[in-house]
Amino acid sequence: MSFYQTYRPKKIADLDLVAVRDVLLSTLASGKISHAYLFVGPRGSGKTSTARILAQLVNCEKNACKSSDFSEPCGECEACRVIGGGSSVDVIEIDAASNGLVDDIRDLREKVRLSPVQLKKKIYIIDEVHMVSTAGFNALLKTLEEPPAHALFILCTTESQKVPETIASRCARVNFTKATIDEVIGSLLKAVKGEKLDVDKEILQQIAEATDGSFREGHKILEQLSSYGTKIDEQVLTKVLGVVGRHSVKKLLDFVMVFDTDGIIKMFDEMEKTGVKAGILVTLLLREAKLEMEKQIRSGESPAIYLRIIDNLISSADRIKISPLPLLPIEIALLSVAIDEKGGEPRPKVQIPSTASKPAQETKKHEDSIVKLSAETLIKREETEDVDRKTVQDDSG
Ligand SMILES: [Zn+2]
Known part of the structure; x- marks a missing residue:
């Protein structure tokens, strides 16, 4: 059984x-x-x-x-x-x-x-x-x-x-609703106890995040992992799931926000090599983008770019199933936002902090620059649209 x-x-x-x-x-x-x-x-x-x-x-x-x-x-x-x-x-x-x-x-x-x-x-x-x-x-x-x-x-x-x-x-x-992360973990813990598995909370959390609220999927993954032995660590997890950490997911979204298309392409190359599963990646990206969008709305910023990212990611979820290269629709979803938002301007030189160990202040500065950039882009776009509207009015008058 x-x-x-x-x-x-x-x-x-x-x-x-x-x-x-x-x-x-x-x-x-x-x-x-x-x-x-x-x-x-x-x-x-x-x-x-x-x-x-x-x-x-x-x-x-x-x-x-x-x-x-x-x-x-x-x-x-x-x-x-x-x-x-x-x-x-x-x-x-x-x-x-x-x-x-x-x-x-x-x-x-x-x-x-x-x-x-x-x-x-x-x-x-x-x-x-x-x-x-x-x-x-x-x-x-x-x-x-x-x-x-x-x-x-x-x-x-x-x-x-x-x-x-x-x-x-x-x-x-x-x-019946999709299970929350905690509900999936609760269910998995029964199997962990019953099978005497050695697995810490962080790993269970990552499994739960990858299941999209399905108990059955969670148990399936845990069972797969347990076939490598009773000790389940990060290494086994990557081998089976090709899970990407939250840090990488954030970094990918940061690249989009500063229109760094090279950065996006490089990260997808790496993920292709490590066998990251497209279904899991798109779920994690959506979850992170949703959090960022809500954060921007709460702080009075325009969430326009995140709305586009989310929209594109949702469309890509369907195309993953028919694409011979499953990660490609996600890559295109992110690249197209970065390219469109960048427009014809030279790419802004903003450094992405490469590790989480950078001082908090520097990260803050980086966040500020992202907000500023996206705000500028939005204003520019509005101006262009204004011009377009005027042109139309002129024509009709
Ligand atoms: Zn009975």
Whole structure:
């Protein structure tokens, strides 16, 4: 079994997404379990894991005779074990993204009437439910309109807007979000402890930053790293992920701000050699650019350049997938901002501080010069636009 499966939460209280955990805990306390749920959220956010816990919860022998005041699944009774092991005939998992689905859903209307064989409640988990066909949705709707008391439906989707309102309105909706860095770290720590891995917080932080809020992705990376031994350090991390440090990401953005195209090109050459992953780099750049943009807005500066950088990076994220050189779309995204902002002027001679050990004052001076430069560029551009507008007015008049 993979880390993700081995260390998936076993109880509602263990869920790593705090918001989901709290919603479900209060549902538990109130004893109002719905006959249908719609779990909405990105891939790897724990929807299926949560669905299984819910399946155990309503079937656990501790809860089997209750109609309210449910407690967490015990994990030990027959029902909990067959569901946990994925071997119960009464837990039907349908992946709407796969073929042969129409028949599955058509079947569902008839089969759902039959009582469960083994468990108290029959559980239907339909993954990627937005991909069900119109005929399938009609069958599903009829079932949800008159749900048999012995069935519980858990519909999961990454794209809730594609689920018909008639279906969605008959379900209790639970929103899963991308996990925060701390939530991913919390989840990874379970595997670190269980596998007796030697890995410090800084490394876990970097893994979490590279996952884009997906628990599954985080565990996948940790598992890959652990194949090099129980001690996981910076070296192993670079080998597996080709992770770029925050310092390099900042430096790259600084180069854009002073229009240093040579600096950008050189850094991309280095990253190409060390095998930096494009998907990770673009996420880290976006996160850093977002922070800088917010900083500028708060201090009353124009965030125009950062807005352009962010815009370009988002567009590049799609092109990474089709580019034979995955880093190239990111390089172009940054270079085009630097070139456009530079215009025809000679490049300003501003030195990028090469290490973090430079005195704080010098860094401050450097920041000031960047702000000044970008402000100047903006004013220049506005002036040009003014001239353009005047020209247009003159023509029309
Ligand atoms: Zn149990």
